[in-house]
Amino acid sequence: xxxxxxxxKSFGExxxxxxxxxxxxxxxxxxxxxxxGSGKSVMTKCTVxxxxxxxxxxxxxGRDFTSMTQRNRKEVRTxxxxxxxxxxxxxxxxxxENVKFPLKMFSxxxxxxxxxxxADCIKRVELEGHGDKFPGExxxxxxxxxxxxxxxxxxxxxxxxxxxxxxxxxQTAIVIDKLIIDITREYGMTTVxxxxxxxSVIEASDTIHFIHEGEIAFEGDNAEMLVAQSDTLNExxxxxxxxxxxxxK
Amino acid sequence: MGIIFHIGRYTRFILRxxxxxxxxxxxxxxxxxxxxxxxxxxxxxxxxxxxxMGAVMCLQTAHQVSGWIPVYTIGFTVRQTMILExxxxxxxxxxxxxxxxxxxxxxxxxxxxxxxxxxxxxxxNSAGFLVLPKIIAGIVCLPLLVxxxxxxxxxxxxxxxxxxxxxxxxxxxxxxxxxxxxxxVIYAIIKTTIFSIIMTSVSAYHGFFTHGGALQVAKSSTNAxxxxxxxxxxxxxxxxxxxxT
Ligand SMILES: Nc1ncnc2c1ncn2[C@@H]1O[C@H](COP(=O)(O)OP(=O)(O)OP(=O)(O)O)[C@@H](O)[C@H]1O
Ligand SMILES: [Mg+2]
Numbered sequence: 001x002x003x004x005x006x007x008x009k010s011f012g013e014x015x016x017x018x019x020x021x022x023x024x025x026x027x028x029x030x031x032x033x034x035x036x037g038s039g040k041s042v043m044t045k046c047t048v049x050x051x052x053x054x055x056x057x058x059x060x061x062g063r064d065f066t067s068m069t070q071r072n073r074k075e076v077r078t079x080x081x082x083x084x085x086x087x088x089x090x091x092x093x094x095x096x097e098n099v100k101f102p103l104k105m106f107s108x109x110x111x112x113x114x115x116x117x118x119a120d121c122i123k124r125v126e127l128e129g130h131g132d133k134f135p136g137e138x139x140x141x142x143x144x145x146x147x148x149x150x151x152x153x154x155x156x157x158x159x160x161x162x163x164x165x166x167x168x169x170x171q172t173a174i175v176i177d178k179l180i181i182d183i184t185r186e187y188g189m190t191t192v193x194x195x196x197x198x199x200s201v202i203e204a205s206d207t208i209h210f211i212h213e214g215e216i217a218f219e220g221d222n223a224e225m226l227v228a229q230s231d232t233l234n235e236x237x238x239x240x241x242x243x244x245x246x247x248x249k
Numbered sequence: 250m251g252i253i254f255h256i257g258r259y260t261r262f263i264l265r266x267x268x269x270x271x272x273x274x275x276x277x278x279x280x281x282x283x284x285x286x287x288x289x290x291x292x293x294x295x296x297x298x299x300x301x302m303g304a305v306m307c308l309q310t311a312h313q314v315s316g317w318i319p320v321y322t323i324g325f326t327v328r329q330t331m332i333l334e335x336x337x338x339x340x341x342x343x344x345x346x347x348x349x350x351x352x353x354x355x356x357x358x359x360x361x362x363x364x365x366x367x368x369x370x371x372x373x374n375s376a377g378f379l380v381l382p383k384i385i386a387g388i389v390c391l392p393l394l395v396x397x398x399x400x401x402x403x404x405x406x407x408x409x410x411x412x413x414x415x416x417x418x419x420x421x422x423x424x425x426x427x428x429x430x431x432x433x434v435i436y437a438i439i440k441t442t443i444f445s446i447i448m449t450s451v452s453a454y455h456g457f458f459t460h461g462g463a464l465q466v467a468k469s470s471t472n473a474x475x476x477x478x479x480x481x482x483x484x485x486x487x488x489x490x491x492x493x494t
Contacts, residue, residue, distance in 0.1 A: 050366050077372030088363035102371050105272050154371075 001025055002047065002158060002190050007056035009039075009046055016042045017053070018214040027188045028206035029181055033196060035236060039214050040194045041085060044160050047192070048080055049073060060158065078106055081156030085163050085194075087143035089135040089150070095122065096131035099149045106154065121149040124179055126172075140167040148176065152183055159184070159191045165200055173197065177204040196236075198243055201225075210236065259454050265376040266384065266450070280382040287348055287383065287449075288390030294347065295340055295394045296401055299331075302339075303402030304409040306330050311415035323416045324424020327406035329433075336398040337437035338485050341391060341444035345477040349452035352383055353473030356456025357466035365457070380453040384446060391445035392438050399437070436492045443488065444481045451477045 002024040009017040016039045024030040032040050045051040047058050049065060058065045060076050068076070089098050099121050103114045122131055125145035135143055144167060151159060164180060165173035177200045184191040195201060201208065201222075208225050210218035210233050218225065218233045225237065226247075238244050270276035310326040356379060359365050368375040403425065410416040416424075452473035459469040 045366075048370055050369060074372040077370060080370055080372075082367070082370045084363045084367060086363055088367040090359075090364055090367070091362075104275060105371065105373060 001059075001061060002192070003057075003059040004043075004047060005057040005059070007043070007046055007053045007058070009042055009051060009053050016214050017046065020056075020211070020214070020216055022209050022216060022219070024190050024192050025207065026190045027185060029184050029191045029193055029204050031201055031205040031208045032192065032194045032211060033201055033208060033236070034211035036196065038211050040211055041162055043211065044082075044162055044192065044194055048082060048160060049077075078154065079157040081151035081154060081159045083144070083147045083151045083159075083161040083164055085166075087135070087140070087147040089143055089146055091135045094132050094134055095127065095138070095146050095149075098135070098146055099153050102150065102154045117153060121153050122146075124152070124183075125149045126175060141169070141172060144168065145172075145176065148179070155187060157187075157189060159189045160194075161192070162194045163197075164193060164195070165197055166195075170199070173200060174203070180204060198237060198240065212236075258458070259450075262376060262454055262457065263450060265374060266380045266453075268374055268377050270377060270381065271373055276378075276382065279378075280385060283382040283386035284390055286351070287386045288394065291344055291347065291390070291394060292397070294343070295398050298340070298343065299336065299398040299401040300405040302335050303327055303331060303405035306335075306402070307406040307409045308413070308415065311410070311413075314415075320416050320420040321424035321427060323410060324406070324421035325427055326424075328403060328425050328429070331399050331402035331406075332433050332437055336395045336402065337440040338444070338481070340395055340398050341441060341448055342478050342481055344391070344394075345448045345452070345481065346474050348387075349448050349473045349477045350470045352449060352452040353456035353459075354466055354470040356380075356453055357459035357469040360457060360459045361462055361466060376457060380450070380457070383453060384449045387445035387449040388442055391448075392441050395437065395441045399434075439492065440485065440488055443484060447480050447484065448477045451480060 004020060004022045007017055007020045008015070020043060022032075032043060034040050042051060046053045049058075053066065056066070060079075063072075063076060065073065065076055089095075090101065093101065096118050099118045100114055103109055103117060107114070109117065118131075119128075122128060125148050127142060127145055127149065130138065130142065135146065138146065144164065148161070148164060151161070159180075161180065165176050168176060180191060180193065181204050183189060193200075193204070205222055207221055208218070209216050210225070210230075212232045218228055218230055220228065225233070228234070238247055306327045307323055310323045314320055314322055356365075359379070365375045365379070368378060407418070407421055407425075410421045411418060455469045455473040455476065456466075459465050
């Protein structure tokens with residue numbers, strides 16, 4: 001379980017996160033939703049230590065990550081897989097090399113074992129046959145999928161996905177959602193997904209945190225979200241015509 | 250305030266860079282890559298510049314030689330200029346433009362596209378992983394390039410003296426050898442090594458701490474070159490005072 005306790009983060013005068021607390025559970029797909037600029041990416045980055053929170057604590061299965069030394073953090077980090085909003089692939093490496101990179105750095109596997117694992121990860125994101133291409137030769141959606149393959153190559157205990165299916169067509173988005181659910185269940189990962197795609201929120205979420213102006217404005221599951229009595233949340237959920245139609249039915 | 254901030258951040262950055270690499274094999278491979286980018290790929294430009302510099306120094310000095318200035322001054326001046334200043338200082342300054350901007354824009358792009366964050370999240374010391382191979386490659390390659398530059402400069406000086414007839418070979422050779430102190434070459438190598446560390450680390454620093462987008466990457470790359478050159482020139486003054494007087 002990942003636990004955020006009273007996290008605050010400001011950039012100068014701009015208070016992005018105000019006293020945010022949340023719990024993300026193992027074996028579950030935990031969603032963070034909210035409007036663009038509401039602080040979702042900052043919240044995930046504070047969680048994994050890419051940004052230092054001004055205040056508060058982050059616990060990974062009870063281990064206080066915030067006050068850890070760099071050396072101990074490293075240990076936790078090797079248990080984290082992360083998909084970045086822009087993919088963040090290493091553009092000097094091919095697709096296969098990107099996925100293989102964490103294995104090469106940290107695993108004890110032989111070269112053949114690594115290749116098998118890499119092929120498996122690439123297959124899971126449906127990119128067979130693209131292993132020798134460079135990131136620059138891929139579409140945005142394909143880069144995202146390579147990012148996912150790289151994030152899961154080390155079998156992480158904690159998986160963070162920042163907008164895994166933005167830039168993907170609806171069909172591929174469903175494949176990715178399903179992949180995230182499957183690996184989460186299969187390995188009992190604690191998965192945190194940042195998204196503003198209502199479709200995948202409805203399809204894939206076990207828990208939902210709605211963040212509004214730097215505060216958690218709603219916390220619950222799918223069913224609770226759809227009937228929640230919160231104006232800001234309802235505005236967010238029912239912004240699209242499709243969702244309005246669903247509600248009115 | 251600004252300069253103290255930068256000195257503090259640069260120091261912490263270098264301490265991170267100097268930590269033991271996570272994976273020896275991966276480190277060696279990227280060291281070889283960097284030696285290719287920094288060393289092998291610079292051979293052409295260094296050779297070209299040195300050949301022309303040696304030749305021009307020879308002709309310019311020949312132009313001064315008349316009456317009471319002896320002809321062997323030509324060989325002597327070519328030697329002193331190449332060994333003391335052109336090869337060890339101007340070559341690093343010129344390479345700061347080529348290599349420094351390359352390093353800064355590479356790291357800057359990796360920063361703004363979150364590739365550095367991706368390394369960090371895997372538990373890799375991104376500063377060490379990316380920068381240490383560059384600094385070591387610079388320390389290894391620049392002195393070699395500079396020695397090559399000295400050699401080519403002297404050769405082309407001799408060749409042009411011979412071809413244009415401004416000096417006979419015996420005088421030129423005497424000029425090359427007269428009052429030669431081998432410490433001058435050691436001084437040059439020490440300078441070059443320090444300049445190479447300045448060039449790679451200052452450029453890496455500017456690239457690594459880029460924030461924003463393409464515009465900031467361009468700015469970092471400009472800053473990398475400007476700061477590298479200025480710091481090289483300042484330390485040139487200090488080192489010359491310390492080592493030669
Ligand atoms: N490094 C930074 N420096 C200054 N301000 C920042 C920084 N990172 C984020 N911010 C600010 O924090 C706020 C929240 O940004 P964040 O990236 O978390 O938004 P988000 O919820 O992920 O939005 P999106 O859905 O568009 O990705 C924004 O107003 C942004 O300007
Ligand atoms: Mg975001």
